[in-house]
């Protein structure tokens with residue numbers, strides 16, 4: 001797969017005046033398919049996806065580069081009513097992303113009519129003087145996609161300037177996603193490339209692997225637990241025989257949660273580890289050894305210092 005990590009400071013950025021490049025935010029309420037859309041745009045997995053709302057926590061950037069054009073996608077956490085400091089951080093990530101980008105993609109779920117959270121997003125994007133793309137997702141599973149799209153469109157009423165609309169399935173329709181990507185390339189301003197043209201994301205490999213582990217943990221855990229875990233990777237070693245050894249941690253808020261993550265006889269932790277290892281092996285095309293430990297950082301979601309330490313800053 002492509003190299004996952006690029007850095008704007010690496011000094012390799014292209015500087016030709018004939019290049020077009022820009023930042024495009026992908027926004028929407030939780031669980032509508034923003035990260036899935038990003039991964040399909042890039043043809044590789046840079047962002048975690050799961051059936052649970054609020055899987056994305058930081059603004060992951062995904063980079064798509066052609067010979068003369070570069071889109072830096074900013075995948076944002078789902079905009080929602082925050083319950084804790086982590087939630088506030090997530091909403092700030094969205095607002096920060098919207099202020100800085102050249103265009104906005106608003107993703108909606110066509111299986112359902114708009115709700116409060118969609119209105120919240122519409123209010124945030126409606127008046128920004130930037131190209132806006134309304135993407136109706138999950139057409140494969142929507143009973144009344146046209147009717148739903150009409151209701152979402154109505155939330156943008158009064159907006160000055162054009163809104164481009166697309167209905168697609170981010171998960172099952174890569175051709176439609178590629179067509180949308182072409183339209184996005186057309187709105188990029190003239191700019192040098194922001195990132196070297198080799199990477200697909202601005203995350204370090206450790207951050208990326210930690211997100212895959214969190215995705216699998218979120219899929220397995222029940223009730224409130226998925227939202228109270230964080231993950232980090234402390235060590236990544238590549239052996240000469242090609243095996244990658246990754247040491248990760250799952251962080252919980254209370255000692256009582258530790259046992260719930262580990263499960264009887266360690267079964268659940270083993271399952272999370274196996275599923276994450278499988279994904280990592282496919283995505284890296286290498287054999288992976290994944291060591292996982294569960295640790296407690298009391299109340300980390302409300303602790304500014306712990307949030308910073310875990311990369312939510």
Ligand SMILES: Nc1nc2c(ncn2[C@@H]2O[C@H](COP(=O)(O)OP(=O)(O)OP(=O)(O)O)[C@@H](O)[C@H]2O)c(=O)[nH]1
Nearest residue numbers: 031032033034035036049050054055056078170171
């Ligand atoms: N049927 C169907 N499901 C989809 C489609 N796109 C995404 N999904 C599913 O929707 C769920 C949420 O997808 P994500 O990409 O994680 O959604 P998100 O908007 O990034 O979610 P947050 O992290 O909560 O903001 C996952 O279970 C996806 O598999 C689609 O085109 N069709």
